[in-house]
Amino acid sequence: MTELNRFIREMPKAELHLHIEGSLEPELMFALARRNNIEIPYRNVDEVRAAYQFSNLQDFLDIYYQGMSVLKTEQDFYDLTLAYIAHIHEQNVIHTEIFFDPQGHTDRGVPFATVINGISSALKDGREKFGITSKLIMCFLRHLSEEAAFETLKQALPHRDQIIAVGLDSSEVGFPPSKFERVFEKAKSEGFLAVAHAGEEGPPEYVYETLDLLKIDRLDHGNRALEDDALVKRLVESQMALTVCPLSNYKLAGVTDMRTHPIKRMLDLGLKATVNSDDPAYFGGYVNENYLAISESLNLTKDDILILARNGFEASFCTADEKQTMLAKLDAFGS
Ligand code: ADE
Numbered sequence: 167m168t169e170l171n172r173f174i175r176e177m178p179k180a181e182l183h184l185h186i187e188g189s190l191e192p193e194l195m196f197a198l199a200r201r202n203n204i205e206i207p208y209r210n211v212d213e214v215r216a217a218y219q220f221s222n223l224q225d226f227l228d229i230y231y232q233g234m235s236v237l238k239t240e241q242d243f244y245d246l247t248l249a250y251i252a253h254i255h256e257q258n259v260i261h262t263e264i265f266f267d268p269q270g271h272t273d274r275g276v277p278f279a280t281v282i283n284g285i286s287s288a289l290k291d292g293r294e295k296f297g298i299t300s301k302l303i304m305c306f307l308r309h310l311s312e313e314a315a316f317e318t319l320k321q322a323l324p325h326r327d328q329i330i331a332v333g334l335d336s337s338e339v340g341f342p343p344s345k346f347e348r349v350f351e352k353a354k355s356e357g358f359l360a361v362a363h364a365g366e367e368g369p370p371e372y373v374y375e376t377l378d379l380l381k382i383d384r385l386d387h388g389n390r391a392l393e394d395d396a397l398v399k400r401l402v403e404s405q406m407a408l409t410v411c412p413l414s415n416y417k418l419a420g421v422t423d424m425r426t427h428p429i430k431r432m433l434d435l436g437l438k439a440t441v442n443s444d445d446p447a448y449f450g451g452y453v454n455e456n457y458l459a460i461s462e463s464l465n466l467t468k469d470d471i472l473i474l475a476r477n478g479f480e481a482s483f484c485t486a487d488e489k490q491t492m493l494a495k496l497d498a499f500g501s
């Protein structure tokens with residue numbers, strides 16, 4: 167292992183873009199299917215992995231929604247979440263901000279409380295067992311209606327203390343952020359922060375809408391913002407953080423060769439880019455594999471890696487004191 171690779175693996179890190187349902191490894195998918203008597207269209211784990219060939223976001227989403235159908239009970243959500251926390255503990259991630267997609271479950275008859283209680287109790291145990299801190303972000307599925315998003319927000323209100331922010335995910339093109347302006351306005355008035363996926367496959371206009379209409383506090387992906395110089399300038403000036411997901415971009419064919427991944431260009435432009443795994447069970451790697459992939463393909467320096475890690479802590483939704491504590495750990499490690 168090169169010295170830089172060891173540095174990446176051992177460095178304290180944050181993750182800010184992780185769909186908990188996208189951390190469902192094929193082995194656990196099989197175990198839960200058996201436990202819950204649910205049919206899945208694969209005979210073994212190898213067949214599942216072989217199905218993970220995507221040529222765009224929608225290809226992936228079809229398989230992702232099917233995969234999550236094995237999640238039924240609070241224990242299932244607990245097991246899923248604790249497996250992710252145990253995995254990132256091995257990777258020296260010390261803070262994580264996790265998306266969940268309640269509509270992917272409530273639409274199958276799983277109560278909202280079952281989902282959030284299972285996830286939350288694993289996060290609590292993960293904190294006690296591994297010292298990993300976390301936040302939860304509730305995403306609205308953008309291919310569903312505004313009315314359904316409002317209903318989901320209503321279901322979240324009794325659990326407000328467990329959710330830091332609302333987000334927007336699922337199929338992007340054809341489902342502009344403007345569709346959710348009113349529900350984000352309501353969520354913000356209830357005290358939630360806001361994030362949204364934009365510019366993953368969708369045009370720069372969608373990124374403008376997340377800023378102007380959804381009033382986001384952090385941008386998920388944002389790759390296509392690079393097509394618009396004025397937008398880049400605005401993102402740089404406001405120091406809006408971007409949660410970039412390199413292996414996801416590659417697997418969903420937004421980037422066809424990792425040597426052309428835009429994250430280095432983002433840093434050079436002054437954008438506050440961070441490194442994240444998105445859906446690690448589907449895209450072939452957790453946070454460390456994402457850092458390693460860009461480090462090798464783009465010849466990143468130790469300073470580039472430290473800037474990316476620093477951005478991760480600074481762009482988190484932690485308090486200033488919590489950020490200082492995590493940044494001090496990074497400084498002690500990096501010096
Ligand atoms: N849901 C899970 N992963 C996603 C992604 N990369 N983009 C949009 N929605 C998602």
Ligand code: ZN
Nearest residue numbers: 185335363444
């Ligand atoms: Zn995502």
